[in-house]
Amino acid sequence: MRESLIQLKNLTTHFFTPEGVVKAVERVTFGIDKGRTLGVLGESGCGKSVTALTIMRLIPDPPGKILEGEITFEGSDLLQLSPGDMRQVRGRDIAMIFQEPMTSLNPVYTIGDQIAETYVIHQRMGKPEAFQRAAEMLRLVGIPAPERRVHEYPHQLSGGMRQRAMIAMAMSCRPKLLIADEPTTALDVTIQAQILDLMLGLQEEVGMAIMIITHDLGVIAEVSDDVVVMYAGQVVECASIETLFLQPRHPYTLGLMSSIPQLGRKFKEGKARLKEIPGLVPNLIRLPPGCLFQPRCPVAFHTCTQQRPPLFSLDSGHGVRCWLVEKEARNP
Amino acid sequence: MDRPAPESRLTSNSISATESGDDFLLRVQGLKKYFPIRKGLLGRTVGYVYAVDGVSFAIRRGETLGLVGESGCGKSTIGRCLLRLYEATDGQIFFQGMDISKLSPGEMIQFRTRIQMIFQDPYSSLNPRLRVREIIGESLRVHNLVPQGDWQDRVRELLAEVGLRPAHRASYPHEFSGGQRQRIGVARSLAMNPDLIVADEPVSALDVSIQAQVINLLDSLKDKHGLSYIVIAHDLAVVEHISDRIAVMYLGKLVETARDRDLYLNPKHPYTEALLSAVPIPAPGGRERRKSRKLIQGDVASPINPPSGCRFHTRCLKTMEECRRIDPPLIEIGPEHHVACLLYGGGRP
Numbered sequence: 001m002r003e004s005l006i007q008l009k010n011l012t013t014h015f016f017t018p019e020g021v022v023k024a025v026e027r028v029t030f031g032i033d034k035g036r037t038l039g040v041l042g043e044s045g046c047g048k049s050v051t052a053l054t055i056m057r058l059i060p061d062p063p064g065k066i067l068e069g070e071i072t073f074e075g076s077d078l079l080q081l082s083p084g085d086m087r088q089v090r091g092r093d094i095a096m097i098f099q100e101p102m103t104s105l106n107p108v109y110t111i112g113d114q115i116a117e118t119y120v121i122h123q124r125m126g127k128p129e130a131f132q133r134a135a136e137m138l139r140l141v142g143i144p145a146p147e148r149r150v151h152e153y154p155h156q157l158s159g160g161m162r163q164r165a166m167i168a169m170a171m172s173c174r175p176k177l178l179i180a181d182e183p184t185t186a187l188d189v190t191i192q193a194q195i196l197d198l199m200l201g202l203q204e205e206v207g208m209a210i211m212i213i214t215h216d217l218g219v220i221a222e223v224s225d226d227v228v229v230m231y232a233g234q235v236v237e238c239a240s241i242e243t244l245f246l247q248p249r250h251p252y253t254l255g256l257m258s259s260i261p262q263l264g265r266k267f268k269e270g271k272a273r274l275k276e277i278p279g280l281v282p283n284l285i286r287l288p289p290g291c292l293f294q295p296r297c298p299v300a301f302h303t304c305t306q307q308r309p310p311l312f313s314l315d316s317g318h319g320v321r322c323w324l325v326e327k328e329a330r331n332p
Numbered sequence: 333m334d335r336p337a338p339e340s341r342l343t344s345n346s347i348s349a350t351e352s353g354d355d356f357l358l359r360v361q362g363l364k365k366y367f368p369i370r371k372g373l374l375g376r377t378v379g380y381v382y383a384v385d386g387v388s389f390a391i392r393r394g395e396t397l398g399l400v401g402e403s404g405c406g407k408s409t410i411g412r413c414l415l416r417l418y419e420a421t422d423g424q425i426f427f428q429g430m431d432i433s434k435l436s437p438g439e440m441i442q443f444r445t446r447i448q449m450i451f452q453d454p455y456s457s458l459n460p461r462l463r464v465r466e467i468i469g470e471s472l473r474v475h476n477l478v479p480q481g482d483w484q485d486r487v488r489e490l491l492a493e494v495g496l497r498p499a500h501r502a503s504y505p506h507e508f509s510g511g512q513r514q515r516i517g518v519a520r521s522l523a524m525n526p527d528l529i530v531a532d533e534p535v536s537a538l539d540v541s542i543q544a545q546v547i548n549l550l551d552s553l554k555d556k557h558g559l560s561y562i563v564i565a566h567d568l569a570v571v572e573h574i575s576d577r578i579a580v581m582y583l584g585k586l587v588e589t590a591r592d593r594d595l596y597l598n599p600k601h602p603y604t605e606a607l608l609s610a611v612p613i614p615a616p617g618g619r620e621r622r623k624s625r626k627l628i629q630g631d632v633a634s635p636i637n638p639p640s641g642c643r644f645h646t647r648c649l650k651t652m653e654e655c656r657r658i659d660p661p662l663i664e665i666g667p668e669h670h671v672a673c674l675l676y677g678g679g680r681p
Binding site: 043160161191192193194196197200215216218219220221222242246255256257259260261262263265267271273274275276277280281 | 402509511541545551566568570573574592593606607608611612613614615616617618619621622627
């Protein structure tokens with residue numbers, strides 16, 4: 001049985017810069033069910049990280065501003081919480097890990113200090129006990145000799161170990177939602193596989209939901225139950241993982257899938273040129289008229305240049321922001 | 333396209349492949365590069381980073397060799413040694429039969445035009461204070477490859493080849509996107525009409541939708557100009573797509589080299605197997621695949637203090653007693669298929 005954990009509705013975050021308004025996230029709507037994994041796929045500048053920071057309410061203001069929308073988390077709207085209440089949610093209910101663990105860990109505190117802090121703050125534990133729990137967490141994420149490692153500084157750990165330490169910190173209060181922003185992008189493939197296994201193993205144990213943000217379609221395929229594809233600040237397609245791979249509908253999703261080299265494909269289908277998506281990601285200050293993907297879209301027609309398409313919903317929760325699916329849509 | 337190749341003058345007075353009976357464009361023999369670790373006031377050498385430790389391979393004209401491995405395995409160091417951007421500690425680099433590893437800077441100049449490089453980061457590899465025409469044209473002028481008045485025409489031609497407009501000549505690098513900058517880098521490397529281009533992570537800094545554009549560009553330029561490439565990358569899917577032959581590196585040594593198809597369908601070294609199975613495949617059924625794969629544990633060991641015997645034995649799923657003692661040499665196990673692993677008999681006393 002599926003039960004909703006978090007629901008984003010029309011979330012809009014803009015940045016007001018001297019050059020103009022950067023429309024980083026524009027009316028983004030999606031939800032994550034308890035214990036499920038949502039993959040958020042997109043290229044740099046598509047708004048996937050800003051969406052995550054908006055959920056955590058970590059948008060620097062100024063220049064950023066959350067202009068509208070709701071984030072319903074277990075019945076309450078996170079955007080309405082006081083800063084004090086939001087601090088309680090962060091770390092305890094929703095935790096986040098980042099791409100580059102070296103820059104997100106504090107270099108002047110030991111690993112143990114940084115993990116123990118969450119116990120001291122959220123569970124009012126004494127320092128010695130918190131340190132012991134920190135060591136247990138390090139053991140849980142597969143760091144050898146945790147009793148020694150708690151006293152080490154981030155620079156003494158390898159990249160993979162640092163990301164494990166980040167995960168230990170994020171998991172310390174057994175959050176209900178773990179947001180992972182490109183958690184393996186800075187890591188080698190063999191280490192990436194270890195970290196993904198660790199995250200999903202912990203998920204099975206604790207039953208948390210995961211929102212994983214990545215540009216890597218392969219990572220998405222390995223970990224997600226559901227997928228949201230973002231382009232230029234908007235959700236352009238959302239579907240279950242099977243639907244996304246078997247019946248992708250948005251031309252951008254299709255373009256991405258055929259533009260990436262896939263291991264072994266050239267021996268099965270013969271070597272072919274990769275299909276390119278022409279052009280560039282649009283400037284978020286000067287967005288094109290009509291559909292945002294229209295200038296690069298191989299199947300764009302007249303309506304696309306005139307009107308911005310809504311997210312049409314097809315069967316079983318498949319949403320597509322494209323005029324081509326208008327006729328099949330159940331509701332506009 | 334048959335452009336009058338300015339360096340045909342060079343070809344005639346340098347040693348050609350046939351003269352030395354060597355049908356390889358480039359052959360590397362026992363290449364080593366150790367970086368000293370200095371400590372203290374006097375800068376005493378207290379140890380070495382064994383970045384590249386005895387690597388041999390060769391590349392034919394018109395061939396693309398992919399060099400894969402995880403970060404710190406020494407693959408970029410090899411690329412830089414080939415261009416003499418680093419001086420190799422030991423070993424030989426034969427370019428068309430001639431050992432270029434010991435040439436003086438002056439003697440090296442004529443080879444500089446023949447081997448060019450494309451760098452990973454299109455942001456830091458272009459001088460921000462030069463216009464595009466200067467970035468691309470500088471080497472043309474330095475090497476006197478085109479008559480004085482003609483270099484601007486050549487720049488225009490090069491821009492067109494990499495899919496940029498002639499009007500871009502007067503722009504500065506910051507005016508371009510990452511993908512366009514990488515095209516400028518490609519144009520710069522083509523300017524010399526080289527025989528070999530070493531591309532170090534040519535697409536890894538680019539967005540997914542832009543990577544395909546640059547990969548396709550490299551592919552078509554190769555066919556058009558009969559180029560050879562050494563493509564250094566960590567992304568196995570990219571390397572496999574673009575390469576004819578692939579060399580897998582681990583901690584400063586080659587562990588397996590094979591034709592692209594053999595490496596994918598018939599990997600022999602446990603590390604190659606592990607790498608292949610760790611690559612996430614963008615296709616349905618990923619969760620099941622993830623659970624069934626053979627995952628190696630632990631981190632890459634340190635190149636400062638590499639493990640004894642086979643360097644992979646600390647992480648290997650098939651490690652045996654003698655792997656700790658014997659460092660297996662690269663032995664031939666099939667046509668163009670070499671592997672350095674005791675499972676295949678190499679190095680038994």
